Amino acid sequence: MYYVYLIKSKKLQKIYTGYTTDLRKRMQTHNSGKSDYTSRGIPWNLVYYEAYASEEDAKKRENSLKLRSKAYAQLRKRIEKSSNES
Secondary structure, eight states: OEEEEEEEETTTTEEEEEEESOHHHHHHHHHHTOSTTTGGGOSEEEEEEEEESOHHHHHHHHHHHHHOHHHHHHHHHHTHHHHHHO
């Protein structure tokens, strides 16, 4: 299974989008400072994820959220309460 996820840094008030095959391990990596890009925002909280059977589908969705502001805006609207509470 492949996961596309959004995590939020309360410290930086930023949301990071990524994809992984092991969501729990990836969250540990983000929160342990082992990921250069997210190390400054510790702690990170998972606010949303989607599961895919295909790695290609997961990568397409991740890229869509990162590169297409409309797709990202629609998702943010759907999870507005969840992303504000973290």
